[in-house]
Amino acid sequence: MTKNYVAVDIGASSGRLMLSQLIDGKITLKEIHRFKNGFTFQEGHDHWDIDHLLKEIILGLAKLKEQGIDECILGIDTWAVDYCLVDAQGKLLAQPVAYRDARTNEAIKKFSENYSLDRLYTRTGIQLQPFNTLFQLFVEDRSLLDKADKLLLIPDYLGYQLTGKMVTEKTNASTTQLLNVHTKDWDEELLEYLHLSKSLFAPLVDAGTTLGALQLEKFGDYDLPKTQVINVASHDTASAIIGTPGQSTNWAYLSSGTWSLLGVESKVENISREAFLANYTNEWGAHNTIRFLKNIMGMWLIQEVAREDNYAHSYAELAQMASETPAFSQLVDVNEVAFLNPTSMTQTFQAYCQKTQQKVPTTLAEVARCVYDNLALCYAFELEQLMKLTQTQGKVDCLHIVGGGSNNAFLNQLTADVAQMKVMAGPGEATALGNIMMQMLNQGEFDSIQTARKVLANSFDYAIYLPQKNYDDVLVKYRELITKK
Numbered sequence: 237m238t239k240n241y242v243a244v245d246i247g248a249s250s251g252r253l254m255l256s257q258l259i260d261g262k263i264t265l266k267e268i269h270r271f272k273n274g275f276t277f278q279e280g281h282d283h284w285d286i287d288h289l290l291k292e293i294i295l296g297l298a299k300l301k302e303q304g305i306d307e308c309i310l311g312i313d314t315w316a317v318d319y320c321l322v323d324a325q326g327k328l329l330a331q332p333v334a335y336r337d338a339r340t341n342e343a344i345k346k347f348s349e350n351y352s353l354d355r356l357y358t359r360t361g362i363q364l365q366p367f368n369t370l371f372q373l374f375v376e377d378r379s380l381l382d383k384a385d386k387l388l389l390i391p392d393y394l395g396y397q398l399t400g401k402m403v404t405e406k407t408n409a410s411t412t413q414l415l416n417v418h419t420k421d422w423d424e425e426l427l428e429y430l431h432l433s434k435s436l437f438a439p440l441v442d443a444g445t446t447l448g449a450l451q452l453e454k455f456g457d458y459d460l461p462k463t464q465v466i467n468v469a470s471h472d473t474a475s476a477i478i479g480t481p482g483q484s485t486n487w488a489y490l491s492s493g494t495w496s497l498l499g500v501e502s503k504v505e506n507i508s509r510e511a512f513l514a515n516y517t518n519e520w521g522a523h524n525t526i527r528f529l530k531n532i533m534g535m536w537l538i539q540e541v542a543r544e545d546n547y548a549h550s551y552a553e554l555a556q557m558a559s560e561t562p563a564f565s566q567l568v569d570v571n572e573v574a575f576l577n578p579t580s581m582t583q584t585f586q587a588y589c590q591k592t593q594q595k596v597p598t599t600l601a602e603v604a605r606c607v608y609d610n611l612a613l614c615y616a617f618e619l620e621q622l623m624k625l626t627q628t629q630g631k632v633d634c635l636h637i638v639g640g641g642s643n644n645a646f647l648n649q650l651t652a653d654v655a656q657m658k659v660m661a662g663p664g665e666a667t668a669l670g671n672i673m674m675q676m677l678n679q680g681e682f683d684s685i686q687t688a689r690k691v692l693a694n695s696f697d698y699a700i701y702l703p704q705k706n707y708d709d710v711l712v713k714y715r716e717l718i719t720k721k
Contacts, residue, residue: 238258239257239681240255240256240300240307240309240461241255241256241257241309241311242255242297242310242311243310243468243669244310244311244394244671245314245667245671246273246289246312246313246314246391246472247493248273248274248275248536249272249273249274251270251271251272251314252267253293253297254266254267254268254665254671255268255300255305256668258676258681258691261691263669263672263676263696265669265672268296268299268300269292269295271295271296273288273289275334275336275337281334281337281339282334282338283331283332283333283334284331284332284333285331286320286328286332286390286394287328287331289390290394293398297450297460297461298460300461301460302459306461307462307463308461308462308464309463309464309465309466309675309679310464310465310466310675311465311466311467311468311672311674311675312395312468313469313470313472313474313475313667313671314391314394314470315335315390315472316389316408316411316471316473317335317367317368317372317412318332318335318372318390319372319387319388320387321383321387322384322388322393324385326385329383332390336367337577338577339375340367340371340372340374341366341573343374343375344364344366344371347370347371354509356370357507357511357512358512359416359418359425359426360415360416360417360426361506361507361517361518362411362517362518363515363517368411368413369411369412369414370413370414370426373430374430386402387437388402388404389405389408389409389470391408391470391471392404392405392408392438395447395467398450398463398465399447399448399450401447402438403439403441403447403467404438404439405440405442405443405468405469407443407470407519407520407522408469408470409437409520410471411519413426414427415520417505421440422434422437422440443467443468443469444523444677445466445467445678446464446465446466446467446678447466449462449465450462450464466674466678468670468674469522471519472667473495473497473527473529474522475667475669475670475674476493476497476638477489477491477501477521478673478685479665479667479668479669479670479671480666480670481636481689481692481693482501482634482636482689484634486631487500487632487634487635487636488632488634488635489635489638490635490636490637491638491639491666491667492534492638492640492641493534493535493639493640493667494534494536494539495531496531496533496534496535496611496615496641497527497530497532497534498529498530498532498615499528499529500528500622500628500632501521501527502526502528502626503524503525503526504526505518505528506518506528506625508625510625511528511625514530514621514625515531516528516529516621517530522685523685528622528625530618530621532570532611532614533575533611534611534641535644537575537581537607537611538554538604538607541554541603542554544580549600554600554604555646555647557604558604558605558607558646561599561601563605563609563707564613564707565595565605565606565609566594566595566597567592567594567613567713568585568588568589568606568610569610569614570611570614571614574587574588582603585597585606586598586603608646612650612651612653612654612655613714615651616651616654616714617711617715617718619632632657633657634657634658634659634660635651635652635655635658635660636660637659637661638661638663638664638667639667640664642661642662642663642664642666642699643661643664645699645701648699652702652703652704653703653704653705654710654711655703656706656708658701658702658703660698660699660700661699662696662697662698663692663696669692676688
């Protein structure tokens with residue numbers, strides 16, 4: 237009997253339910269339900285509407301039942317670091333604050349006044365980002381924390397609402413910067429520094445374990461399929477890496493979405509001084525792997541440019557316009573905090589160029605070109621850093637670009653040219669597929685992630701980009717820009 241697998245994949249701007257089956261040795265994928273997501277500014281902070289997300293999951297399951305599917309298996313992945321606080325009765329105390337909220341802008345600086353950032357890295361292996369859960373909790377409303385019985389990360393809270401069971405899935409938990417890389421448990425020294433108890437957190441569980449059955453009686457107003465919920469790799473990046481069809485010995489990945497995550501899959505953490513200074517992170521992956529990677533600002537930059545243009549042009553049109561505009565007229569460090577959540581992304585790029593006495597991009601095409609050029613430069617630079625840190629210089633033979641950004645042929649080719657490396661693009665739905673693959677592993681469809689990846693590679697088409705131009709002179713200047721900071 238063919239089983240029905242459902243990936244609930246929720247990002248910062250949208251979410252969807254994707255149906256998958258394993259038929260004739262190939263993985264199928266079909267969108268069932270799509271919905272919008274986003275944060276709104278309320279009572280002084282940017283908040284997510286978690287109740288809206290739960291309702292949309294239920295609506296998606298109802299659609300599935302309408303299509304004649306009576307039973308399914310389901311997994312949830314979302315973005316990382318954000319959380320819900322619930323009281324002893326399991327009631328939500330407040331809508332979760334979004335990681336782009338300004339409350340943590342000075343958190344790292346204040347935290348480090350009494351705690352060494354070097355020590356923090358050697359204990360957790362997680363890169364410094366002002367929005368990490370650690371820093372969010374450092375500035376959290378103390379009165380709210382005092383009322384809280386449990387802290388649940390976003391996918392764990394949604395899983396709790398569906399099944400009534402509270403857990404903390406490890407791949408996502410590692411992004412909190414509160415897990416100790418040596419003990420593989422919550423870091424009690426950090427919890428003490430934050431004046432928090434370990435009891436605030438639900439038990440840690442591995443990706444691939446069973447959470448429980450959907451509480452059909454709780455959602456009695458809907459006709460829903462009988463659903464078994466699995467703890468997949470609930471951090472969307474962790475799922476995306478599982479859904480990367482890497483087959484060679486030495487490959488790197490670029491999970492390209494709102495954020496760009498560039499790294500390698502490893503069996504051991506790297507908490508060296510060099511890794512700390514380069515701001516690389518050691519997030520936990522499924523099956524005891526480490527995602528050694530760098531967070532890069534990503535497609536958020538062009539998404540905001542498009543939004544400010546009232547979406548008058550598609551992303552494909554923006555890429556085409558950029559391709560017809562002179563290349564590398566500006567060098568920009570896209571990872572500067574100014575680009576995290578500006579009032580206007582376009583004006584922020586213009587202000588940066590004006591401040592650094594460069595040609596100011598004025599047209600939409602010039603701004604788009606500036607975005608794409610500097611993303612490609614950042615990818616190439618960080619690939620160099622990655623290979624130095626992992627001692628794989630000259631050995632990495634392919635960069636797998638997955639996620640929504642893998643559909644951007646212009647940026648893919650530009651990346652291949654600047655990095656002078658083969659780029660393999662796809663699948664665009666790597667996150668949903670990684671989610672599905674963990675469910676299939678739970679159900680015994682595959683004996684290992686490696687086997688699952690081979691099936692994945694044979695189930696979808698991919699685009700190959702080989703270097704066509706050489707931009708070494710520009711990359712030299714970009715290195716100088718970044719390294720002198």
